[in-house]
Amino acid sequence: MPDTVMLTINGHPVIVPDGSSVATAVAISGAMAFRRSVHGEPRAPLCGMGICFECRVTINGQSHTRSCQIVCQNGMDVQTDE
């Protein structure tokens, strides 16, 4: 069994250790922002435990998903706000 998983972040493949959160994968992907605020400011995880909602991304088409609460799966498609 491999101990890594591969997913795509904004179309780019990213390999992370199995069990990593999507927030971790986004952080190492070099994406400029997890999301943009209503007024366009870049946002990234603050609490890391599902409370602040700052880490929201789109996972497999589902927007507003808290990336810190989701474990990476092989083939996952993650989109952040650029």
Added chain:
Amino acid sequence: MTLPMTSKAFDLAIVGGGIVGAACAWEAARSGLSVVVIERSVIGGGATAAGMGHIVVMDDSEAQFALTRYSQQLWQEIASDLPDDVEYEECGTIWVAADEEEMIEVQRKEVFYQERGVAVEILDAAALRQSEPNLRSGLRGGLLVPGDSVVYPPCAARYFLEQAQSLGAQLRSGVAVVALSNDGVKLSDNSLISAGITVNATGSWSPLLTPGIDVQKRKGHLLITDRYPGFVRHQLVELGYLKSAHSISSDSVAFNVQPRKTGQVLIGSSRQYGVGDPKIEAAMLSRMLSRAAEYMPGITQLSAIRTWTGFRAATPDKLPLVGQCPGYDRLYLATGHEGLGITTSTGTAKLLIDQLLNRSSAIPIAPYLPSRVHQEAIHA
């Protein structure tokens, strides 16, 4: 009549700074009256904040049609002047028909609206699905009313009041009115504001200041989601709504969802009589959301960010009370708008000030006069 020439501080004291009171203040001020609005809390914080902000032409009675149609046209006249935060959007309404029986109702509505000059379009099942891809398959069709629109009611109320203030109207907020009299308005700090005419525009609370008027609290729940642009494109209302919303005795829910300009989805609706507690009731909320999910299964995947309740001011014949209060020379009512107060605020303001200034009105006013209920009571 003309306004009594008195030494009162104001021609007009409007009690209640909801959208109806604010619209009346604007119309009064631009008609040259000196006006004060008294609001115990914040502008547009009562039923105004608990309304969806659906500007809709209704067909359940001729009088309801006349007032909603007139009011909608008044909204269209000011639409281009409304600030961005009022979020006016002419998204149109689709009355959704689930089955053949409701499709017959669609055809009846089509005729009703067309005969009265309202543009409408029948959607078959395929056209409905194309218009709203997130509706479940198997629905029979719908009636599109393209001229209907959506606003964000608290900001609309604030805008109306600002317009009034720019024309000299005054606002007293943060102070409650405890009594109305022929001299004016008595406040909770025991001071008196003298006015030639007093208007009770306090919605579901209006019977507290004017005992005996037949206005009941009708509680509603709303829920709003995060931003999902394009998930819903029109205001969608089930046609079963007509049956359920007209039930006076029992609690009811209906599929009624709205796209906000922000991309948020506003989900209604529920109606309850005899409940005075504004708390969110899980059972009612659950029924309301289940109904929404029956029509839009994908709605269960959206994140809710807030849910709240409010009290509509319901009258027995579903029409508002606009005009002189029976038994009082100088007390007028502008209340009882139930679920249509955002739409009919603009028309109400015209009809009320028309009466005060003895102007002729654009539509017959008799169906909305408070005396109609009074007369029925006498003859009953």
